[in-house]
Amino acid sequence: MKIIALEEHMLPRDIIEAAGVDLGIRAGKKAAELDDLGEERLRIMDAAGIDMQVLSALSYFVQGLEPELAVDVNHKINDRLAExxxxxxxxxxxxxALPMSDPIAAAAELTRCVEELGFLGAMIHGQTNGIFLDDPSMRPVLQAAARLDVPIYLHPAPGPEIVQEAYYSGLDPEVAACLSTSGWGWHSECGMHVLRMVASGVFEELPELKLIVGHMGEGLPFHIDRIESMLNPVVTGHSLSVAETLRRNLYLTTSGYNFDVPLLCAIASFGVDHIMFSVDHPFADSKKATTYLETAPVQPADLEKIAHGNVEALLRMN
Incomplete structure (x- = not known):
């Protein structure tokens, strides 16, 4: 079975060091693996049976830099990806990777990457300096993605500083770093970000915009009926309900989740055609992810969709 992994991270060490960026406690431990785009990465892919990775920079460290520096660093990262x-x-x-601190430049960089470099979309990491994607200032990036007919992969990122202080202060630094990110915090943060976009009417204005989220939907499949019953009555004037909008515009990947219950919940809530495989390399184990995929409790035709068919269709890879 062909397997395409959709959320597989990189970050060139030389570019990041030249920009003076500190990767922090958790990402810093993975710096060598993020930097590797050669034989070791291919060895891991081959051992796990992964045919292709769609690479994305772990760029929340650089998307919010001072605009001129952000433009330069993200441009260099994208050139490395293209190579x-x-x-x-x-x-x-x-x-x-996009310099989101300058939305006009970010839209231009997305256009360059798609039209000149052949990229398949963009990954944006959460809010940028406290500004979420539903903010009108971010519209040029969303409009560019819609015009180019490519998706935005919305990856979680740490919340604004005021949220970090309120929720995670007083803890051991390594515990706080995990709890505020992959241990819980950024999944709820990303799910909330998606709902902001729906509630504010982004998908009413741009109904063709396609959004991808990882980690089996960032909690949205489990909560979708509750969201519909509570949020939909106050989100008025839209052509579709909140849940209908989510099911039309949102696609999910499995990244980091290798369990029956969340997979079956995602399929039941969004339909198998909106589910795609990911590992979350190097933060998750590739072999564990593909081993689970191959034994997941879904029909063979649906397994083929999750493993490669859906992403090939969404990203027009054929």
Whole structure:
């Protein structure tokens, strides 16, 4: 079975160090693996049976830099991604990293990456300096994605500083770093971000905009009926209900989740055509992810969709 992994991170060490960026406690431990775009990454893919990775920079460290620096650093990261794809197009494709502190420049960079470099979309990491994607200032990026007919992969990122202080202060630094990110915090943060976009009418204005989220939907499949019953009555004037909008515009990946219950919940809530495979390399184990995928309790035809068919259709890879 062909397997395409959709949320697979990289971050070139030389570019990040030159920009003076500190990766912090958790990402810093993975710096070497993030930097590797060569034989070791391919060895891991081959051992797990992964045919292709769609690469994305772990760019929440750089998307919110001072605008001029953000433009320069993200441009260099995207050129490195493009070089990697050019060298092995049968094994790698890419999502663009965008300088979100300058939305006009970010829209231009997305256009460059898609039209000139052949990228398949972009990955944006949460809010940028406290500004969420539903803010009118961010509309140029969303409009560019809709015009180019490419998705935005909305990856979680740490919340604004005021949230970090309120929820995670007083804890051991390593515990706080985990709890505020992959241990819980950024899943709820990302799910809330998606709902902001729905509630504010982003998808009414841009009904063709496609959004991807990882980690089996960032909690949205489990909560979708509650969201519909509580939020929909106060989100008025839209052509579709909140749940209908989510099911039309949102796509989910499995990244980091290798369990029956969340997979079956995601399929039941969004339909199998909106579910795609991911590992979350290097923060999750590739072999564990593919082993689970191959034994997941779904029909063979649906398994093929999750493993490669849905992403090929969404990203027009054929």
């Amino acid at each position: 990697t794809v050019t060298n092995k197009p049968d094994r790698f494709q890419a999502f663009a």
